[in-house]
Structures are given as C-alpha cells and as structure tokens.
Amino acid sequence: MKLFGLLFLLVFSRLALSAQSVTNVKFRQDGSRIEVTYDLQNDLPMEIAVFCSTDGGRSFGEALKSVAGDVGKGVSPGSGKRIIWDTLKERDMLYSGQVVFKVIGTVDQVVEMILVEGGSFMMGCTSEQNGCQDDEKPVHRVTLSSYLIGKTETTVAQFKQFVDATNYHTDADKEGFSTVLTGSTWEKRNGANWKCDASGTPRQPSEYNHPVIHVSWNDATAYCNWLSRKTGKTYRLPTEAQWEYAARGGNKSRGTQFSGSNNLDEVAWNSSNSGNTTHPVGQKKPNELGICDMTGNVWEWCNDWYDEKYYLVRPSNNPQGAGSGSIHVLRGGSWYHGASHCRVANRDNITLREYLSNYFGFRPVLSF
Numbered sequence: 001m002k003l004f005g006l007l008f009l010l011v012f013s014r015l016a017l018s019a020q021s022v023t024n025v026k027f028r029q030d031g032s033r034i035e036v037t038y039d040l041q042n043d044l045p046m047e048i049a050v051f052c053s054t055d056g057g058r059s060f061g062e063a064l065k066s067v068a069g070d071v072g073k074g075v076s077p078g079s080g081k082r083i084i085w086d087t088l089k090e091r092d093m094l095y096s097g098q099v100v101f102k103v104i105g106t107v108d109q110v111v112e113m114i115l116v117e118g119g120s121f122m123m124g125c126t127s128e129q130n131g132c133q134d135d136e137k138p139v140h141r142v143t144l145s146s147y148l149i150g151k152t153e154t155t156v157a158q159f160k161q162f163v164d165a166t167n168y169h170t171d172a173d174k175e176g177f178s179t180v181l182t183g184s185t186w187e188k189r190n191g192a193n194w195k196c197d198a199s200g201t202p203r204q205p206s207e208y209n210h211p212v213i214h215v216s217w218n219d220a221t222a223y224c225n226w227l228s229r230k231t232g233k234t235y236r237l238p239t240e241a242q243w244e245y246a247a248r249g250g251n252k253s254r255g256t257q258f259s260g261s262n263n264l265d266e267v268a269w270n271s272s273n274s275g276n277t278t279h280p281v282g283q284k285k286p287n288e289l290g291i292c293d294m295t296g297n298v299w300e301w302c303n304d305w306y307d308e309k310y311y312l313v314r315p316s317n318n319p320q321g322a323g324s325g326s327i328h329v330l331r332g333g334s335w336y337h338g339a340s341h342c343r344v345a346n347r348d349n350i351t352l353r354e355y356l357s358n359y360f361g362f363r364p365v366l367s368f
Helices: 158-166 171-175 217-231 240-248 308-313
Strands: 008-012 023-030 033-040 046-053 067-069 071-075 078-086 098-104 113-118 117-121 140-144 148-150 177-182 185-190 299-305 327-331 346-353 365-367
Touching: 033 046, 046 078, 071 177, 113 240, 117 240, 140 240, 148 240, 158 217, 171 177, 171 217, 217 299, 240 299
Parallel strands: 008 098
Antiparallel strands: 023 033, 033 078, 046 071, 046 098, 067 078, 113 148, 117 140, 148 365, 177 185, 299 327, 327 346
C-alpha cells in the first residue's frame, strides 16, 4: 500500500506557540508502516497528535490511534523524536489524504487549570467559628471576576521544567539552606532546596509529583512570570481573595470549614495523617470545583502583601492586597498543621526570605 500526495502540516493550539517548536519533520514509508521523525524545540513538554484528512485538508477526524512512539501527552523536548504509523490498523481510512501533525499547547496541559466563575462571597470568619483569628475579621462581601487556578499545587516536576529552561537559582540555592523538621525541632539544613523533600533529602524522580517546597514568594513569582513569557498570557500567584473563593468552592460552595469538606482527613494531608511529609498532589478528594489540596499538604503563597488594616478596608471588587509591605500572605495549612490552621478563612504570613521552609508551596492563577 502506498500513500499519495502526503502533506505534513503543523497546526498549533490556542497557546500561540512558535511554529519553530516542531522542526526537521521527515517521513519514510516501509510497506504499511510510516516512520515520522521530528525535533521538538520547546522548553516544556507538548502533546503530539496525528490526524488524517481525506478531503484535501478541509476536515479531519479523530486523532489516529494506530500511532506509537513520541506521541500523546507529555512529549519531552529534544531531537530525533520518532512516530510509527501502522496504516493497516486503520483500513477504513483513505490514504490519499493529508497527514497532519497537531501540536497541542502544553502549558495548559502540564499546569492543569480549573475555571472559577466570578461571583460574590463572604470572606473571613466570625468569633463564633472555631479558631477564628482577629486578622480574619470582620466577615465582608467580596466580588471577583472569573479566573483560572491550578488544579493542584505546583509540583517538583513542573518547577524543574522552569529551572532547566532558565537556569534559575532559588532563594534557598542562594542562601545555601532551608528549614526542616528534625524530630520535634526546626533547624536550618544546608543544601536543602526545591529538589529536596521535607527532611531536606534530595528526592528521587518518582517523587517529582509532590508539591515543590523550600520555595519563597520570589521563587513562586519567578515561575509564574516564566509561564507568562512562554504563553503570552498573564500567570501570577492568586490574590488572597481569589485563593479563599476558590478554596470555598466558588459559586458552588457548600459552606464547609475546609476546602470541600468538614472532614479534614477527607480533603487534606495534615498533622494527623501525613507522617510529617508531603504527599503527591491530587490524592485527596477535590472540592466543589474539582480543585485539589487547597487544604493541607503545603501552605500556598498568595500575591498580596500582608496588611491587617488593609484587610478591614479593602475594596469589595477584585481586591489586590496592600500596595506595599515586607511580608506576604500564605493560605491553606500544610502537612504539619491541624484543623485550626487548615480552615479556608485562616491567614498566615511571613517575610520573603526570612523563613525558607519545607511546607511552603504555591499554585498559579490565570486571569482573563
């Protein structure tokens, strides 16, 4: 069987990635098998799918299933990528059409985002609620526009892509240490950085699905800025209001104490079940919007400067936080903390670099 008039096209997704991402595309036929080779020049893994058109490229069916090799989700950058297409497995197709490589944008795939539809909610807590702190009062109405937020906390694997692409050095790299828990005491561990687990020991690749830790607000912001440069979209850390609204379940909220449940263990890795360490993201029950680990696992950096007075007088529409300050907000509790710290209204704060820790992480947002 021969293919006639084969035409290889590059079709890109909505992420507006450069057409130079896929280069040096070649194909070779051997009987019913077609071998395609290409180079993938991109900082992030991409999704590769092969489509066939039988009407001159005016329409395409579903992606071919009889392909193997460097195809599908998470294809890593590099040269000499290889795909094998066994045409005999798709006898119902006419092979006088076009073979189309479709490169589907990877950032929105690698960093899976959840839509949070805009709306109003009551932010904060009252004295009648267990654990409510003074800086969480008074309860006040906040209205937010729609946005996207990471389904999970940013993982070690995702952060590694950023470091590999930019040769970025985190604050822990520069300082030479981070803080870890040893027994019942906290200590500075020399050499502990984003590659390490909660004890400061370098992780094995099998643990790169854990949330990245030992990262500062500066590091989290640098990662979001890199995503923005790569996609032409505006990624950043969530505002404190965006974080709390998403944690509460947005306009689908059931009013639970934690993100998605009143049962802490059901939705969070916390002091009672974590074994004093992080866990892979997405293992616990998601909240009403399908967002995971908003409660527990790691504290999450917010974009806002912390200012107790500003919290009381903040604008009611899309508040952005104080205009300046020396400390930033953290939300959500962690593997080390119990119910009081894991409440959706709970606020914490820390200086940018004063306290690098094994339970600080983050997730990005994307505004429309």
